[in-house]
Amino acid sequence: AQSVTQLDSHVSVSEGTPVLLRCNYSSSYSPSLFWYVQHPNKGLQLLLKYTSAATLVKGINGFEAEFKKSETSFHLTKPSAHMSDAAEYFCVVSEGYGGSQGNLIFGKGTKLSVKP
Amino acid sequence: IAGITQAPTSQILAAGRRMTLRCTQDMRHNAMYWYRQDLGLGLRLIHYSNTAGTTGKGEVPDGYSVSRANTDDFPLTLASAVPSQTSVYFCASSVEGRGTDTQYFGPGTRLTVL
Numbered sequence: 439a440q441s442v443t444q445l446d447s448h449v450s451v452s453e454g455t456p457v458l459l460r461c462n463y464s465s466s467y468s469p470s471l472f473w474y475v476q477h478p479n480k481g482l483q484l485l486l487k488y489t490s491a492a493t494l495v496k497g498i499n500g501f502e503a504e505f506k507k508s509e510t511s512f513h514l515t516k517p518s519a520h521m522s523d524a525a526e527y528f529c530v531v532s533e534g535y536g537g538s539q540g541n542l543i544f545g546k547g548t549k550l551s552v553k554p
Numbered sequence: 555i556a557g558i559t560q561a562p563t564s565q566i567l568a569a570g571r572r573m574t575l576r577c578t579q580d581m582r583h584n585a586m587y588w589y590r591q592d593l594g595l596g597l598r599l600i601h602y603s604n605t606a607g608t609t610g611k612g613e614v615p616d617g618y619s620v621s622r623a624n625t626d627d628f629p630l631t632l633a634s635a636v637p638s639q640t641s642v643y644f645c646a647s648s649v650e651g652r653g654t655d656t657q658y659f660g661p662g663t664r665l666t667v668l
Contacts, residue, residue, distance in 0.1 A: 470653045470654050480661065481661045482597075482644065541651075542599065542657060544589075546594060
C-alpha cells in the first residue's frame with residue numbers, strides 16, 4: 439500500500455530565506471506525487487505534480503520538487519520565501535499506477551510560517 | 555467558471571440529525587470525491603465516484619453515504635450525525651479517476667455536531 443510521510447509538522451523561516459519541506463513516500467511502483475497548498479480557511483490548490491516525466495518538477499509561485507527514487511523522497515523547495523507563502527502544505531501520493539484508478543493518500547501536512 | 559461549489563459554508567448540527575452536504579462542479583469532470591480534514595490527520599477520503607451512476611468507498615466511509623445521479627452533483631449524506639463527524643469536509647473533482655489526474659477542490663464545509 440502507498441503511504442506518505444511529511445517529516446516536519448511545522449517549519450518556520452524568515453522572509454527571503456530558502457524553504458525546504460520534506461516528504462518521503464512508500465510505494466511498490468513508481469507513483470504519482472503531488473504537493474498541494476492550503477491557505478487559512480481555504481480549499482486546497484495544486485502546487486505541482488510528478489507523473490514519471492522529468493524528475494525535477496516546477497510549480498506555481500516559484501516552488502519546485504525533485505523526485506528521488508533511490509531516497510523515496512519528494513521534497514518541496516523554494517529559493518526565497520515570501521510572506522504570502524505562509525500556509526499548510528500537503529504531500530500526496532496516488533494509489534494508482536499510470537492511468538489506472540488512483541485515489542489520493544495525503545500526508546498530515548506541514549505548516550509553514552514566514553517571519554518578516 | 556465557478557469550479558466547485560459547496561453548501562453550506564458551515565453548519566452546527568445536533569447529534570442524531572440527518573444532514574446533506576452539497577457539492578456541484580461545472581467543469582464536466584467525470585470523477586468526484588469527498589474528503590474530511592481533521593487537525594493533524596490531513597485529508598482522508600470518504601467516498602468517490604468515477605462517473606455518474608457509480609460510487610466507491612474510501613478510507614473512512616462509515617456513517618456516510620453518497621449518490622451520483624448526474625455528472626455535476628455529488629451530495630454527501632450523514633444519516634444520523636455523531637460528534638466524531640465534526641470536521642471540515644472538502645469536495646473535489648478530476649477529469650477522470652486516474653492516478654495522474656489533478657484533483658480540484660471546493661472551499662469546504664465546516665460541520666460541528668453537538
